[in-house]
Amino acid sequence: MSDVRLHAKHSRAVRWMHWVNLPLLTLMLWSGLLIYWANDVYRIGVGQLTLLHFFPDAVYARLHVNHRLAEGMALHFTLLWPFVLNGAAYCAFLAFSGEWRDLIPQKHTLHDAWRVVRHDLHLSSRPLPPADKYNGAQRLAYTAILLMGVFSVLSGLAIYKPTQLPWLASLLGGYPAARWEHFLFALGYLVFFVVHVMQVARAGWNNLRAMITGYELVPTTDPDPAPGGQP
Amino acid sequence: MRRSSPASAPQPDPRREMARRTRRSFLMGATAGLAGLGAWEWLNHRPMLDGLASPYRRLLGLNERLSEHLLFDSRHLARQFPTAAAGWPRVNGMEGAPDATDSLADWRLLLAAPNSTPGAPSASDFSLSLAELQRLPRVSMTTELRCIEGWTQVVQWAGVRLADFAARYPLFGSGNNASAFPYIALETADGGYYVGFDRESALHPQTLLADEMNGAPLTPDHGAPLRLVSTVKYGIKSLKWVGRIYASRRRPPDFWAQQGYDWYAGL
Known part of the structure; x- marks a missing residue:
């Protein structure tokens, strides 16, 4: 008897949708940047003082973004189809497979998430709270990213057809506000990506391999593996 | 024909089984990645x-x-x-704008x-x-x-x-x-x-x-x-x-x- 065994973690559907989403989201962000450049008005600042302008000229120069609005729009409005369909398929899969139960926040999720964050930042020596497939921080993050996707589509639709869907733009605070929100969600994906990749790197190969093969190796003594703290 | 019951079935070594699955997944991933790249190239090189x-x-x-x-x-x-x-x-932009010689009066x-x-x-x-x-x-x-x-x-x-x-x-x-x-x-x-x-x-x-x-x-x-x-x-x-x-x-x-x-x- 071996000391480890294979444990099925991610279904084939989830793995495909996860990896298909990676290039699609990247290209949506890229084409979004090409579009945003034509009116790059957002910044972090107070009054006249600008602390950070989105985006610094060096970023545009490095990525050769300038004067590519038409190309950006064509890409954005083409790739939105596979991007939205993949996202919709994921939502449908969660609903029908019942896997949404692993994802949505529960009563203790907020408290658990706080403990996980403190633990991962080495601010607390308490062990990780017991977790199911995903710990509290993951439940929050993976639910948030799903809602962000939904709101990206809605805010995108609001600025795509503001005259045909005036109620949608109004709901989001008007056309200029909807554009700003659409941009904010895009930044949100970048933040998610950075944290996600850092956490995956921390969690190690066994965990990442599960998103590739579907399986992870767990000790045979462990009847119901609870790999808390792994993305 | 000999049938083996699950209990007596030879248990593959989990690590070797994992390595086999990893290889297979990477091959699949590489194929899909190449197909995606090909589609992207095709898309951008049409007339x-x-x-x-x-x-x-x-x-x-x-x-x-x-x-x-x-x-x-x-x-x-x-x-x-x-x-x-x-x-x-x-x-x-001034595309199509009238120039000084264009009279708006008539x-x-x-x-x-x-x-x-x-x-x-x-x-x-x-x-x-x-x-x-x-x-x-x-x-x-x-x-x-x-x-x-x-x-x-x-x-x-x-x-x-x-x-x-x-x-x-x-x-x-x-x-x-x-x-x-x-x-x-x-x-x-x-x-x-x-x-x-x-x-x-x-x-x-x-x-x-x-x-x-x-x-x-x-x-x-x-x-x-x-x-x-x-x-x-x-x-x-x-x-x-x-x-x-x-x-x-x-x-x-x-x-x-x-x-x-x-x-x-x-x-």
Whole structure:
């Protein structure tokens, strides 16, 4: 008897949708940047003082973004189809497979998430709270990213057809506000990506391999593996 | 034939089994990645149509048809703002603008016969003065001018509805058979800038032939003496210094659509 065994973690559907989403989201962000450049008005600042302008000229120069609005729009409005369909398929899969139960926040999720964050930042020596497939921080993050996707589509639709869907733009605070929100969600994906990749790197190969093969190796003594703290 | 019960089945070593599955997944991933890369290369190396690889044009066409059938309704109106919110949009480009030699004083609007040739005014074009046009019902709206670049400016416009113009003058020919002509073409007086509209958008109640902006007659910078404004299109379709207009069976040429932008550009 071996000391480890294979444990099925991610279904084939989830793995495909996860990896298909990676290039699609990247290209949506890229084409979004090409579009945003034509009116790059957002910044972090107070009054006249600008602390950070989105985006610094060096970023545009490095990525050769300038004067590519038409190309950006064509890409954005083409790739939105596979991007939205993949996202919709994921939502449908969660609903029908019942896997949404692993994802949505529960009563203790907020408290658990706080403990996980403190633990991962080495601010607390308490062990990780017991977790199911995903710990509290993951439940929050993976639910948030799903809602962000939904709101990206809605805010995108609001600025795509503001005259045909005036109620949608109004709901989001008007056309200029909807554009700003659409941009904010895009930044949100970048933040998610950075944290996600850092956490995956921390969690190690066994965990990442599960998103590739579907399986992870767990000790045979462990009847119901609870790999808390792994993305 | 020998059948082995699960209990006596040889247990593969989990680590070797994992390595086998990993290899298989990577092979699968590499194949899918290469297929994706190939599709991307194909997509971007198709023949160009007006500055865009043809698959993008086809997808924009699909979006256009979906927009027309699922979203567009001439009863859908853009939000109106209080007149006090109105301001001045920037003059964003000089494409098609009149130069010093162009006289605006002897300006007349040319109404050409349906299916006229783009950019070729003819002696048979019907012409009318600004004063004649101003006899049509006067309309004012304070709405967002939305630039395709992403900025907006609330502006108060006044003028006449293109729909009222089409009802009074023979835009669709002597029989005024609108359904025969799905498109409307507009050109600046010198033909240097031109836009195409689908008929439904052109006849939308918030598509105006405007002669007044923020309470004053249009200045040459903003399209004097007459310009188009529409809440159902980006600003690139809001043609200044309107010179000639005609209905068309074929999709009319459009200045920015020839340079990689979506022809429909509908909001």
